[in-house]
Amino acid sequence: MGLTPKENMLKLLRHEVPEYVPYQPEAFQMIRANALHEKPLGYVTGYDWFGVHWTCEGGLAVPTAGRKPVLEDVTEWREKVIFPDLDHWDWEKYAAEDCKDRDPSKLTFIIMPTGPFERLHALMGFENALCALLTDPEECGEFFSAVVDFKIRQMYYLKKYYHVDIVHFHDDWGQQRDLFFAPDIWRTLIRPHIKRAVNAAHELGIYFIMHSCGKIDRIAGEIAGLEVDVMDPAQPVNDLARWKREFGDKVAFMGGIDAQNIVDNESVPEEEVRAEVRRKINLLAPGGGYIPFAVSMSPRNAIVLDEIKKYGAEFYKKN
Template sequence: MTARENYLTAARGGKPERVPVFPGDCNVFMPDFWMERDPVTGVDFCNIKWVKNDVGEMPMPGWKAMEEPSQWRDVVKFPDPSQMDWEGMSRRFEESKDPDKVNIAMLNTNGIFLIPVNMMGWEDALCAVCEEPEEMEAFASAIADFLVEVAGYIGKWIHPDIVFTGDDFAAAGGPFLAKEVFRTLYKPHLKRINDAIHSIGALAEFHCCGNCQFLIREFLDCGADICQLPEPNDQLLADKRELGNRLVLTGGWDRHGPGCAPFASEETVRESVRTAIDTYGKDGALIFWDGGICGTSEDSQNKIRWVLDEVEKYGGNYYKSPGRQPG
C-alpha cells in the first residue's frame, strides 16, 4: 500500500498494513484567508488580533473584537469565496504535494464555537451562550454558512480525501457546554458542515481537544468519520470498546501522561507510543498523532524524535504480528 492507501484504510475504520501517522503521511492544504491580516490594523476578518508563540498563534490577551454578541453582523467581514485565488492555491498545492500521501484540506481550526470565544474572550462568550443563546446561534449559523460555501470550492479545486474541521468544545476536565446546549446551538450546524464535506466526496474529520466525554457520540451523530485528538482516558477507552471501528481516532498518545512529562526518559517516551497503539489501534481505525509536541527546547525535540522513530518501528510492524493481519 502507498501511504495514502494505508491511511485511508484506517480512516475508513479498517485495519491497515501499518499504523498511519498524522501529519507525516499527509499533504495538508489550508485556504490562504485564514492567515491573512489587515496590513494596517493587524486583525483577521473577525477583527481578532493574533500574537505568535512557541505553538503558533493565540488571540492577543485583553483584545476584544466585539463587546456584545449582537455586534458580529457589523464586525465580521466574511471573505467572498468566489473571489479567492483558488487557481493559485490549487497550483501551489499540486506543486508541493507527494502523490503517494493522503490529501487533507483544513477547512477550519476555529469555527462556530471558538470564533466567538476568540472575539469576546472565554468569560463573556460563555456567558453569552447562557444569556443570549439566540444571538449566539445566529452567529454560529452564519459561520457555518461560510464554511459550507468554502467546502464547495475546496472540493472543486483541491479534491481532498479528507476535510478537517474543528472546534475545541472541551478542556482537560470535560466539555465547556452541557449536552442540551451543544445539541441546540451547535449540533445542527456541525451536521451541515459535515454534510457539505461528504457532498464533495471527502471524509469528515472533526478536531476537538480535551476530555470530550459525551461529545464523541454527538460528533459521530453529526456525521464525523474521524475524531481527532480527544484526550485519552477511561471514557474514551470505554467508547472505543463499545463502538469499535466506528470510532476512528487521530491521536491516541497521552499528552498528559508520563511520556510527555518534562525530561521523560527515552524509554518512557517510547513506551508511551507503544501504549497508545496497543490501547487504541489493535483492530485498526487509528491514525497516530502526538498532538504536536509543543516547544523548541532540546527536551521537546528529543521527544519528537523518539516518538516518530517508535511509531515507525513499532507501528510499522504492528499489524504484521500474528492475530493482527489486515482484514
C-alpha cells in the same frame, strides 16, 4: 506487493483493517491553505479577515490580549461581523502557490481553524462568549449557522482548487477536566451545524476530521454519531478505552498519546515514551481505526514517530 501509505490510510478511513498502523507523515501531506484568512498568514502577528488581531505564542496564534473585542454584544453580530465574499476570492492564485509541491502519493490534508464556537470567542473574548451562550442562545445559534455556512463554502473551493482529500475542522469544546459548557448547549447550538458541515464534506468527497481538544467524554459518542471520519486528538484525559469499546466501530481516532505527562516531560526516559506508544496502539488499533499521534512540539516527538513506524509496522501481522 503491500499497500502504499496512502492506500493503507484509505482502508482505515473506509472502516477496514489496514495492513499496518498508519504512519501519519507518510500518508498525509499537510498543505496550509493561505486562501483561508481565519488567522494571519503564516500564523504571525496580524489581523484575520474579521478584524481580530492575533499574536503568535509558542508557535500558535491566539487573539491578542487587551484589544477591544470586534463584537461586544452577540445580538449585533449581523451588523458587526462581515463575512468575506468567497466567490470573488482569488482561489486559483493561492492554490497554485500553496500546492506547487503537492505529492500525489499522499492524501492532501488541510486544517480549517476557528470553528463556530472558536470564532465566537475570538470575536468576543472567552468569558463574554460563554455568557452569550446562556443569555442569548438563539442569537448564538444563528451566528453559528452563519459561520458553518461560510465554512461549507470554503470546503467547496478547497475541493475545487486545492483538490483536498481531508479537512481538519477545528472547534475546541473542552478543557482538561470537562466541557466548557453544559452538554445540552452543545447539543442544541453547535451539534446541528457540525452535522451540516460533515454532510457537506462527504457530499464533496472529502473526509472529515473533527478536532476538539480537552475532556469531551460527555459528548464523545454523540460526536462519533455525527458520522465524522476521525476524532482528534483523542486526548488521554478522556476514557479512551470506553471510546474504543462503545463506538470504535463507527469512527477512527487520531492522537491518544500522552504528550503532557510523558512526551513533553524531559524527566521521563525514552523507553517510557516508546512504551506509551505501544500501550495506545494496543488499546486503540485492534480492528483498525487508529492513527497514533502526539500533540507535541517537543523534539522528543521524533521518538514517538519512530516507535509508531516500528511497532505499527508489525502490529496487524501479530494480532
